Amino acid sequence: xxxxxxxxxxxxxxxxxxxxxxxxxxxxxxxxxxxxxxxxxxxxxxxxxxxxxxxxxxxxxxxxxxxxxxxxxxxxxxxxxxxxxxxxxxxxxxxxxxxxxxxxxxxxxxxxxxxxxxxxxxxxxxxxxxxxxxxxxxxxxxxxxxxxxxxxxxxxxxxxxxxxxxxxxxxxxxxxxxxxxxxxxxxxxxxxxxxxxxxxxxxxxxxxxxxxxxxxxxxxxxxxxxxxxxxxxxxxxxxxxxxxxxxxxxxxxxxxxxxxxxxxxxxxxxxxxxxxxxxxxxxxxxxxxxxxxxxxxxxxxxxxxxxxxxxxxxxxxxxxxxxxxxxxxxxxxxxxxxxxxxxxxxxxxxxxxxxxxxxxxxxxxxxxxxxxxxxxxxxxxxxxxxxxxxxxxxxxxxxxxxxxxxxxxxxxxxxxxxxxxxxxxxxxxxxxxxxxxxxxxxxxxxxxxxxxxxxxxxxxxxxxxxxxxxxxxxxxxxxxxxxxxxxxxxxxxxxxxx
Amino acid sequence: xxxxxxxxxxxxxxxxxxxxxxxxxxxxxxxxxxxxxxxxxxxxxxxxxxxxxxxxxxxxxxxxxxxxxxxxxxxxxxxxxxxxxxxxxxxxxxxxxxxxxxxxxxxxxxxxxxxxxxxxxxxxxxxxxxxxxxxxxxxxxxxxxxxx
Numbered sequence: 001x002x003x004x005x006x007x008x009x010x011x012x013x014x015x016x017x018x019x020x021x022x023x024x025x026x027x028x029x030x031x032x033x034x035x036x037x038x039x040x041x042x043x044x045x046x047x048x049x050x051x052x053x054x055x056x057x058x059x060x061x062x063x064x065x066x067x068x069x070x071x072x073x074x075x076x077x078x079x080x081x082x083x084x085x086x087x088x089x090x091x092x093x094x095x096x097x098x099x100x101x102x103x104x105x106x107x108x109x110x111x112x113x114x115x116x117x118x119x120x121x122x123x124x125x126x127x128x129x130x131x132x133x134x135x136x137x138x139x140x141x142x143x144x145x146x147x148x149x150x151x152x153x154x155x156x157x158x159x160x161x162x163x164x165x166x167x168x169x170x171x172x173x174x175x176x177x178x179x180x181x182x183x184x185x186x187x188x189x190x191x192x193x194x195x196x197x198x199x200x201x202x203x204x205x206x207x208x209x210x211x212x213x214x215x216x217x218x219x220x221x222x223x224x225x226x227x228x229x230x231x232x233x234x235x236x237x238x239x240x241x242x243x244x245x246x247x248x249x250x251x252x253x254x255x256x257x258x259x260x261x262x263x264x265x266x267x268x269x270x271x272x273x274x275x276x277x278x279x280x281x282x283x284x285x286x287x288x289x290x291x292x293x294x295x296x297x298x299x300x301x302x303x304x305x306x307x308x309x310x311x312x313x314x315x316x317x318x319x320x321x322x323x324x325x326x327x328x329x330x331x332x333x334x335x336x337x338x339x340x341x342x343x344x345x346x347x348x349x350x351x352x353x354x355x356x357x358x359x360x361x362x363x364x365x366x367x368x369x370x371x372x373x374x375x376x377x378x379x380x381x382x383x384x385x386x387x388x389x390x391x392x393x394x395x396x397x398x399x400x401x402x403x404x405x406x407x408x409x410x411x412x413x414x415x416x417x418x419x420x421x422x423x424x425x426x427x428x429x430x431x432x433x434x435x436x437x438x439x440x441x442x443x444x445x446x447x448x449x450x451x452x453x454x455x456x457x458x459x460x461x462x463x464x465x466x467x468x469x470x471x472x473x474x475x476x477x478x479x480x481x482x483x484x485x486x487x488x489x490x491x492x493x494x495x496x497x498x
Numbered sequence: 499x500x501x502x503x504x505x506x507x508x509x510x511x512x513x514x515x516x517x518x519x520x521x522x523x524x525x526x527x528x529x530x531x532x533x534x535x536x537x538x539x540x541x542x543x544x545x546x547x548x549x550x551x552x553x554x555x556x557x558x559x560x561x562x563x564x565x566x567x568x569x570x571x572x573x574x575x576x577x578x579x580x581x582x583x584x585x586x587x588x589x590x591x592x593x594x595x596x597x598x599x600x601x602x603x604x605x606x607x608x609x610x611x612x613x614x615x616x617x618x619x620x621x622x623x624x625x626x627x628x629x630x631x632x633x634x635x636x637x638x639x640x641x642x643x644x645x646x
Contacts, residue, residue, distance in 0.1 A: 047640065164563060168518065168556045175525055175549045182542035187532055189542060217582050220613040221575045387620070390609035391628045393582075394602055397589060398632055402642040407594045414586050421579060426514060448540045456538030 004126070007353025010055055011361055019056045020358045023063020024365045030064070031071020032377050038068040039325045039434070040211030044395065046204050046332055047402040054336040055351040059358040061332055065325050066118060066308045066359070069268055070366055073110045073301060074377050077103050086268035086304040089276040093289060093296030100292055104236040104374065109294060110301040111370040112238070113250050117306035118363040120254040121261065125313055125356050128262075129345075132317040136342035139318075141449035143466045147320050148443040150470055154263065155323070156432045166432045169423070173433035176201060177440025184448060196408040203331040204403050206437055209413035210430045211324070212396040214420025220389040236374055242294055249279050249299035256299075257306025262313050263322065268304040275303035309359055315340055316352055320439070324431045327438040335403075511561065518557035525550025581612035594645050598637070602629040 010016060030041040042061050049057035072087035077094035090110065097106040139147075152174075156166030179190040180200030191197040238246070253275045260271040279299040280289045289296050311322040319341030321327040333340050338348055345352045370377070400413040420430045454460035461467055529547025534540075585608025592601035606625045615621050636642045 047636075047642075051640070164556065164559060168553070168560065171549050171552045171556060172521075175521070175546065175553070178546050178549070182532075185542045187542040189532055189546065190528065213586070217579050220582055220609055221578050386610055386613035386615045387624055389613055390606045391624070391631075393586070393609055394589075394605055394628055394632050395635075397586065397605070398598075398636045398642070401593070401645075402636055402640065405643055405645070407590060407645055410590050410593075414583070414590065417586075418583060425576075426510075444545045447545070451537060451540055456536065 003130070003349065003353050004357065006349055007355075007357035010350045010354030011059070011358040015053075016056055016059050016354065016358060017361065019052070019060040020063045020362045021365055023060035024067035024362050025369065027064035027067020027069075028071040028366070028369060028377065031068035032074050038065050039207065039328050040215050041068060042325060042328045042332070043204060043207035044212055044392070044399055046208075046328075046335065047399045049332060050335070050403075054333070054338055054348065055354040057332060057336060058329065058351060058355050059362075061329050062312065062355055062359060063362045063365075065329070066114075066305055066362060067366060069304050069308045070111065070114045070301075070370060071377070073114075074107060074374070077106045077110070077297075078378060086272055086308070087301075088269070089272050089300045090297055092276065093291070093293045096290065096292035097294070097297065101234045102292070104234040105238050105242055105294070106297050107374055108236040108238050108371060109242065109246050109298050111367055112243075113246065113253060113298050113302035114305035114370075115363050115367040116250045117254045117257050117302035117304075118309050118366070119360065121258045121306040121309035122356065122359045122363070124258050124310060125359070129313050129317050129352070129356065132313060133342040133345045136318050139342070139466075141446040141453065142460045142464050144446040145443060145450050146461060146464060146466045146470060147318060148439045148446065151314075151320055151322065152432065152436050152439055152443070155435045165428050169428050169430070170432040170436040173436030174440045174443070176206075176433075177437045178444065183441055183445045194408075196406065200441075201412055201437075202403060202406075202409050203438060204335065205400050205409040205412040206416050207328050207331060207434060208396055208400050209416025210420040210434055211328075213393065213413055213417025214424065214430065216389055216393045216396065217417065217421045218424060219385055220393075222385070236371055238294075245294050246298035249275075249295045250302045252278055252282075253299040253302030254306045257303035258310045260303070261307030261310035261322065268307040268311070268323075271307035272300035272304040275299040305363075309363075312355070312359075316344060316355070317342060319344075319442070321435065324434045327435050330438055515557045515561040518560065519554050522550045522553030522555075522557060525553065578612040582609055585609050585612070597646065598633065598644055599629055602632060 011020070026041065026045070027038065030038070042064055045061070045064065049060060052060070069086050073090055073094070076087040076090040077098050080091045080095040090106075094103075094106040094110070097103060136143075152170050153167075156170045157163050177200070179197055181187070181198060182189055188198065256275045256278060257268070257271040260274060261268065276289075276296060276299060279293075279295045280286050283289065283293070283295060285293070311326055314320045314322045315326045315330060319330075319339065321330045330340055338344070338351065397410055397413070400410050401407065403409060423430055423433075450460050525546045527550075529543035529545070529550060532541065532543030532546065534543040534547050585605045588608065589601045589605035592604060603625045606628050607621055610621045610624060615624075637644065
């Protein structure tokens, strides 16, 4: 109770109330504009947070994250263009609802679902984050090696381009993370006599390059063929029948989102997709899905916000970012001189509890902003990206420079921007690279320490309880996937007349 | 896929795999030079060498197994991307050696042209307003120092 009160006292200062409002608003605005995702926006705004106390900085960045998760819904529903990857499935039924003149209802249900999912996830975060952190205090190098490896492999597995491409990109990210001084022996690696590389590559420059410059290059390219926006959306508040149909999807979406958000490598995108699958499976009228079923909007929108909030559990409790946005927030904490992990709850309790409690406030702000201000957000859709793209690029470049007043960092960001652009052209996703880059030093140093501890015996990993839990999880995942495929095949056989 | 796409993939796929393999071999050689150590006492070069090996293997796997044909995604629009990159390079050089104001104007104008803007008045207004706003935000409000 004392911890909750400490969090409340931190979150309710006027400065933190202001930053949570600004964070949610900015997240919403960015989510509405296709192009720059939440990871890019957070990377872009990192320099502005340097002057803030750490808890205010993270409260604002967290607000951007869950704010953008909702903002992306608006373009998904009205334009069939997902502003964020987390709202791809919302295009299936949300856009169909908009075509029937029910776009406002889809947006209203999404706002309510986001609030419900976010709130339930925060309650879970409140009760689970501290016990997990306490458990993790007993973790050694072997456990951290396994957790970091699992996070990287899962992100590679879930990447759009397929497992092979995901693993290639992750290996590249791990290799790039070795540039600089070796953490154990102090040997200079891959520095090529360049003094700026001695401390390694600045993560903010990597993130701003990959998610900022690379994405903006695509956005500028795409702006030549942006479709005209239809801004008709009808009433926003759902009626009693629509709310009744959405209640069960809200509940299921909250649970699915919470669980998948906690998993290393999981997150809001996969949670929304899983929720859509579940809603379609339990529906008495699955044929309505894809034609404007309100359940197909309510479930995924609840799940993606629940996952956005619960993905803070591995970051705050274990120091392991579950997805790329968390990786950027991890970088923000490191820049502030704070190492995320199980000690965080003891060394920075005001940050730990303040961030969690501020999410409650942020979710209320999200709901309060989105229902009355939907008109303002939809107006943004008519803003031409050929003007906004170059302006955002300018802010990104000066932002990179401002971190260390270093022109070298701007060149690094440009190099990663071009890399990100080319990778996307070749069908490679950049998320595994960014996550592997962040987790690389943690993985390498813990792997080497574990091998030193065990005199080179790999049994230190395979006899570890964490390993057994992970293998159990992988087996359960495979069995569930196999059963799901079997059911799908059986259903197809019934549907197809002989 | 079209025959032009097939031809592009026949060239780009081995080139991509070769780049990966070269990176991998470089990492292995560098890892050995840093001192790989042994399994019970890993040196600073072991991890880069392991990753280098993984890159070489994945380059081979990519060449043999990957048949999705996503290597042919480059089209005419790549010229717009090159204009953006050129504008950024000009921005960095001008920012470092001449002035932020000129650098910003060049960047904004170049990127707007790449994005398809055609009205010179709109381009000029965006350059002036954007440059002024960025100057105010970073160099006045946030107190960032210029490299000059």
